[in-house]
Amino acid sequence: MIEPNLTEFGTVLIFILGAITFVSVGLIAASIIRPKKPNYEKLTTYESGEETIGNAWGQFNIKFYIVAIIFLLFEVEIIYLFPWAVIFGDKELIQGTDYAWAWFAITEMFIFIFILALGLAYAWRKCYLDWVKPVNRVSDFKSPIPTEAYQKYKD
Template sequence: MLEISGFGTVLLFFIGGISFLLVTLLIGRILRPNDPTPEKQTTYESGEEPAGSAWGQFNVRFYIVALIFLLFEAELIFLFPWASVFGDENLVAQTDGLWSKFSMIEVFIFIGILLVGLAYVWAKGMLEWVRPKPKAPDYKSRIPSSAYSRYR
């Protein structure tokens, strides 16, 4: 009997996955109709005719808000398993309520970490859509500005 090492098993799974992908793409290519028309080849823009170039400037704040949303949304997913374990009456009864106290402390720590992250983002002004203009400091230095000219 042929014995396969751990790397051989990984290689077989890799080859199997790639071959499955290629076979399904080939079957889809064979079965689907191919009837390109000028209307089908146009860019879809919410049902409207595209206006201008797609390479326009895009505000970076959209990305920041989306990243913050994804961060908090992904961390919120961790609360669902906690709620299902916390709601298990058998587990709570077996530990004489110690498990429920531990779970509550754990979730308050977790939510506290989320709130610290939210406070940080809020303090940095990343949740404000229109940022205030930065103000120049009004500090008057005793060193004359001509002293800095030789360091430039």
């Protein structure tokens, strides 16, 4: 039998070089095949013809980012809970360690969930999850159409 001279790192290196080659060939082929007809409309920010209003440095409410980060935090929790449940359910491992593994795993997961719950309680206490409700303003616009005409569409 022929023994391979390639180590595990060599295999990883071959995969990395293959990925780089695959991406490079794809990008080069795309640049050769694609049509090259730039015009004013193609070079604008939005190809739909919409004109931009203001600059790109507009201010956004920070709560959008906070909610996104909290969402990612709890998505990461699911990523860690699933493998834990698979390993924790291994009957041979649990019985082989005289149930010490089971107690360790359950304690570890309760600590993990407690820390995440603590983070959620912190975000809740700081009111990061509260949204500002819009204020309904009555318009001072005088319409020639009587308001009774809108009543059947209101509900």
